[in-house]
Amino acid sequence: TGFNNDVPFNLPAGFDLQQFLNGARDHYRTLQEAWNRNDFSKIQEYVTPELYNALVEERRLYAGEQHTEVMFVDAQLVRADRGPGWAQVSVKFTGRYRDSSEQVEADINEIWHLERDLRTANAPWLIVGIEQ
DSSP states (O other), rough: OOOEEEEEESOTOOHHHHHHHHHHHHHHHHHHHHHHTTTTHHHHHTHHHHHHHHHHHHHTTTOOOOOOOEEEEEEEEEEEEEETTEEEEEEEEEEEEEETTTTTEEEEEEEEEEEETTTSSSSSOOEEEEOO
16 A cells, blocks of 8 residues: 555545546646647646646746657656545656757656536546646
8 A cells, every 4th residue: 555644545436546647647748738838828727727827927937938848757646635525636747858959858756736626517627736
């Protein structure tokens, strides 16, 4: 098992872990490409308004297109919790990326915190925070 007992692991009803993690890997790549292209209309679909505003501010620090290419990425669920009307999960991404213009490679190691409103039918999982 290897889970720290302090970390909740209460999955929402009907949660398909494998499908969720497959989707998470795809979304990681989609969002990295949107970040590279400065495509915030795409990013807005995945994040809360608060995180959106923070990312817009951060992206202003980088001029023009970015060239971060995800070589490979894996996802694992590291936390799940729920309460009345909400569910939260934390996904740890590990892997490797390359900056094709600067010819550097580095490790991917970040955690995305997502939340879903369970009171709304088919509500999306939205990213509320990113830890690097």
